[in-house]
Amino acid sequence: MSQHDCPNDKSTCWSCPAVEFKGHVDFRACGQAAFRKAASGQLVVECKRRPEIGYFDPMSITYDSCTEWRESEYGRLLKGMRVLILGMDGYLGWPLALKLAKLGCEVHGIDNMVRRKLVDEKGGQSVLPIESMSNRVAAAKRQLDVDIHFREMDLLDRESLFPYLQEVKPEAIVQFAEIPSAPYSMASVDKAVHTIENNVVGTLGLLFGMRDHAAEASLIKLGTMGEYGSPLTGRPLFEGLFPGEATLQYQGEEWSLGGELTPRDPVSFYHVSKVQGTFSVYEACKYWWLRSYDVMQGVIYGSHTDELAADPALNTRFDIDEWWGTVVNRFVAQTAVGEPMTIYGSGNQMRGYITLKDAMQCIVRLIAKPPEPGQYDVVNQVTDVFTVRHIAETVAKIGQREFGLDPLIQRLENPRVEAEEHPYEVIHEKLQEQFGFQSESSLEEEIRHIFKSALEPEAKSRIEAQRDVLTPRTRWSGEQKEMAVLETIRPAA
Ligand code: USQ
Numbered sequence: 282m283s284q285h286d287c288p289n290d291k292s293t294c295w296s297c298p299a300v301e302f303k304g305h306v307d308f309r310a311c312g313q314a315a316f317r318k319a320a321s322g323q324l325v326v327e328c329k330r331r332p333e334i335g336y337f338d339p340m341s342i343t344y345d346s347c348t349e350w351r352e353s354e355y356g357r358l359l360k361g362m363r364v365l366i367l368g369m370d371g372y373l374g375w376p377l378a379l380k381l382a383k384l385g386c387e388v389h390g391i392d393n394m395v396r397r398k399l400v401d402e403k404g405g406q407s408v409l410p411i412e413s414m415s416n417r418v419a420a421a422k423r424q425l426d427v428d429i430h431f432r433e434m435d436l437l438d439r440e441s442l443f444p445y446l447q448e449v450k451p452e453a454i455v456q457f458a459e460i461p462s463a464p465y466s467m468a469s470v471d472k473a474v475h476t477i478e479n480n481v482v483g484t485l486g487l488l489f490g491m492r493d494h495a496a497e498a499s500l501i502k503l504g505t506m507g508e509y510g511s512p513l514t515g516r517p518l519f520e521g522l523f524p525g526e527a528t529l530q531y532q533g534e535e536w537s538l539g540g541e542l543t544p545r546d547p548v549s550f551y552h553v554s555k556v557q558g559t560f561s562v563y564e565a566c567k568y569w570w571l572r573s574y575d576v577m578q579g580v581i582y583g584s585h586t587d588e589l590a591a592d593p594a595l596n597t598r599f600d601i602d603e604w605w606g607t608v609v610n611r612f613v614a615q616t617a618v619g620e621p622m623t624i625y626g627s628g629n630q631m632r633g634y635i636t637l638k639d640a641m642q643c644i645v646r647l648i649a650k651p652p653e654p655g656q657y658d659v660v661n662q663v664t665d666v667f668t669v670r671h672i673a674e675t676v677a678k679i680g681q682r683e684f685g686l687d688p689l690i691q692r693l694e695n696p697r698v699e700a701e702e703h704p705y706e707v708i709h710e711k712l713q714e715q716f717g718f719q720s721e722s723s724l725e726e727e728i729r730h731i732f733k734s735a736l737e738p739e740a741k742s743r744i745e746a747q748r749d750v751l752t753p754r755t756r757w758s759g760e761q762k763e764m765a766v767l768e769t770i771r772p773a774a
Contacts, residue, residue, distance in 0.1 A: 521659020
């Protein structure tokens, strides 16, 4: 395996979740960088997995010289690493569980099953039928020969969560247990409160639980690119923190901005909940020396990973209604049943995008290379930037040429408050440069995959059954009303 494939060979026990610092270490008393320098030779740890080593200097053992860190496709992984997925029943949680289990991790997960309920309440349904959690776990055993441990639990139920953390002793925790819809969070005061309460309080409680019961675990927290908004000045969207050389000039004076959190300008109350999560995690790393990667996630699309493809009983959910579906998935589903693709406004709004398959690879790589104690870092998890119009045109082209469909595009009055003409420069370097990520899919390939599954008779009838909820009605003003059609475009054959 090349060095590029194994980017964590030279990481040391300093960042390994299996070590325990010995003696009274008051991390708060010293700045992280200074402390790290001083640490070698002055600090001892004990390995919870290899107690026979006794006390040792955490810098003295690298992952490539440790028997517990085994090579994998995505860098070294702790043998049987205990990973806890919060929100395991969701679009992302389930494919991640399968991938990690296949890589030999001991996978645990919880979910309060609220996503199924909310999609149902909206009148939508997953285009690909999904099994109950117990059937999914059984299918994973049957098809992939892996054991996945699931418990129905609400992250907000701290009386259950804290003993559960003690029981599982996670070495990595992935926080996906959040309500992910911008339009849902804007539809009413109750839905905004539900989103904020679930997401913000859930993460906050988790951080206290980690402080007391899982302080060495790394936290992979799902944030969103929408936390940054789209600054009209064209300022690049750095990876969460300003680079070292950034400065602020004001009234003839200059100050360094290096290392400070970049400005946030969220675009819905859902995105506000993610900004609040960012600050909670940032502070917990500072106060308690927890360690976290905050993942600024672009819009995810697709339904395909190698593990999901093993059997339909392993499907992950695939939503397309106006609240729970994201734009690429919606456009393909609309085209598959002859409904117009609904571009909001000019269609020139740009976002960062990534396929489900690539997003799963990124998360595994982040788990494989944990942050150092006290480290809060941010990655922008996107592979491409597209306009909505480009996505519609690409879906139309593939639908027409490869599936014999008759696509239609409709530009509608924009139900959202968002910039429609704006610069958008996303910096997304860390995943490639520090974690060895390489994209394995593209917009075109993934659109083909989605068309293939959406055109299967059962999937098609599940789309047809929810034609009514494909149409946007949720305005950011709170009004529920259909949008005026601005333009109808029938792409040339
Ligand atoms: N859009 C359309 N037509 C549609 C649906 C959406 O033109 O039928 C436009 C929206 O106006 C927006 C863009 O497509 O400009 C993306 O919208 P979306 O609904 O696909 O995604 P969004 O609401 O931004 O949220 C999604 C996920 C969320 C995640 C976010 C990443 O639901 O969980 O955090 O993508 S990001 O957009 O980078 O913030």
